[in-house]
Amino acid sequence: MAVNSHQAAVAERTPVTAWDAQGVRRDFPILAQRVHGKPLVYLDNAATSQKPRAVLDALLDFYTRDCSNIHRGVHELSERATAGYEEAREKVRTFLGAREAREIIFVRGATEAINLVAWTFGRERIGVDDEVLITAMEHHSNIVPWQILCEAKGAKLCVTPISDSGELRMDEFEKRLNPRVKLVAVAHVSNALGTVNPVEEIVRMSHARGIPVLVDGAQAAPHMKVDVQELDCDFYTFSGHKVYGPTGIGALYGKAALLDEMPPFHGGGDMISSVTFEKTTYNVLPYKFEAGTPNIAGAIGLGAAIDYVGRIGMERIAAHEHALLEYGTRALARVPGLRMVGTARKKAGVLSFVLEGIHPHDVGTVLDREGIAVRTGHHCAQPVMDRFRIPATTRASLALYNTREELDALAAGVWKVKEMFA
Numbered sequence: 001m002a003v004n005s006h007q008a009a010v011a012e013r014t015p016v017t018a019w020d021a022q023g024v025r026r027d028f029p030i031l032a033q034r035v036h037g038k039p040l041v042y043l044d045n046a047a048t049s050q051k052p053r054a055v056l057d058a059l060l061d062f063y064t065r066d067c068s069n070i071h072r073g074v075h076e077l078s079e080r081a082t083a084g085y086e087e088a089r090e091k092v093r094t095f096l097g098a099r100e101a102r103e104i105i106f107v108r109g110a111t112e113a114i115n116l117v118a119w120t121f122g123r124e125r126i127g128v129d130d131e132v133l134i135t136a137m138e139h140h141s142n143i144v145p146w147q148i149l150c151e152a153k154g155a156k157l158c159v160t161p162i163s164d165s166g167e168l169r170m171d172e173f174e175k176r177l178n179p180r181v182k183l184v185a186v187a188h189v190s191n192a193l194g195t196v197n198p199v200e201e202i203v204r205m206s207h208a209r210g211i212p213v214l215v216d217g218a219q220a221a222p223h224m225k226v227d228v229q230e231l232d233c234d235f236y237t238f239s240g241h242k243v244y245g246p247t248g249i250g251a252l253y254g255k256a257a258l259l260d261e262m263p264p265f266h267g268g269g270d271m272i273s274s275v276t277f278e279k280t281t282y283n284v285l286p287y288k289f290e291a292g293t294p295n296i297a298g299a300i301g302l303g304a305a306i307d308y309v310g311r312i313g314m315e316r317i318a319a320h321e322h323a324l325l326e327y328g329t330r331a332l333a334r335v336p337g338l339r340m341v342g343t344a345r346k347k348a349g350v351l352s353f354v355l356e357g358i359h360p361h362d363v364g365t366v367l368d369r370e371g372i373a374v375r376t377g378h379h380c381a382q383p384v385m386d387r388f389r390i391p392a393t394t395r396a397s398l399a400l401y402n403t404r405e406e407l408d409a410l411a412a413g414v415w416k417v418k419e420m421f422a
């Protein structure tokens with residue numbers, strides 16, 4: 001797809017050394033608005049992040065110029081749409097450091113990716129008395145699919161506990177790696193705590209015992225450089241909408257040898273090679289797992305998002321967000337009665353906290369009146385809340401366009417909550 005003038009301007013402006021915070025913010029039109037009369041401070045990025053104009057343009061370009069179904073047309077528009085979709089796959093391949101484009105399956109998001117693995121790989125490989133090993137910090141989407149599978153198969157879901165700071169207990173993890181474990185499924189980064197898990201070590205220990213590993217990268221892919229070959233994980237998942245791309249699109253990476261031997265997930269158009277009423281043979285990778293008309297525009301938009309973060313550089317984004325995380329942690333620590341939930345030594349982008357005697361929903365409501373968007377609740381990680389014996393937290397989560405001034409506004413907002421509820 002042609003580089004439009006805005007994309008060229010972004011590329012030209014991309015700073016080589018200094019972080020151009022205002023330049024980055026200008027790339028995200030939604031951020032310029034006021035909410036309840038105050039400048040919007042968007043700190044709900046772990047739920048979904050905002051989209052740069054490059055992504056909006058890519059969606060508009062697709063629907064105004066190239067809209068057509070893919071893979072089956074001989075006409076020009078279909079060829080353009082197919083090329084855009086497959087280019088996006090190649091961008092995801094590079095983004096994740098995968099060896100081959102056929103190892104990238106487009107899905108709706110991390111949730112669908114995990115369900116896909118549960119209902120193909122899991123269905124084949126997990127039987128009576130087998131175990132699936134997860135952790136106590138998983139998002140519901142990396143718990144429930146395994147629970148459903150285990151129930152159906154007579155298998156057992158086992159859980160590695162976490163420490164008071166929200167770190168995975170690696171000693172306990174090792175204890176649970178026994179011959180019955182047929183899959184380890186673990187978050188790269190916890191959405192509720194921000195903990196970065198030692199995924200490489202987890203993979204090494206699991207592989208030493210012949211156990212494959214799925215990594216839920218939904219909260220890692222937006223914040224750090226991911227290299228699936230370096231991690232050596234067997235499956236890796238992420239959602240486009242958290243990486244500045246559209247909703248309804250994400251990717252599953254799987255090692256080709258595993259994907260090849262797995263049965264299909266959904267049946268339908270495009271995933272077949274031939275169909276008779278007696279027998280269907282399946283298409284090659286990755287199409288075997290992409291039944292029906294996919295989210296073509298979404299994939300192209302995700303490709304544009306990957307280009308966008310690539311122009312800035314994932315390492316620079318990680319460094320910027322890390323500095324913000326430290327700044328925000330210090331600012332919030334000054335508020336009396338505030339307790340941070342999740343204080344792991346290695347963290348990414350998440351400030352989850354409770355205020356003594358004040359319900360997180362009240363915190364969120366007051367902050368909203370200040371134009372500050374945070375999330376309150378259990379963050380689809382109820383077992384994490386149970387572990388810390390709290391019903392909910394207030395969670396501020398960071399993205400590349402956030403600034404220190406916004407974290408000052410957050411801290412000031414929390415002080416205001418304290419005054420109101422004192």
Ligand code: PMP
Nearest residue numbers: 109110111139141191218219239
């Ligand atoms: N895993 C983690 C760690 C997440 O934070 C999320 C989204 N909050 C998901 C999985 C599910 O992502 P999605 O809803 O985009 O499928």
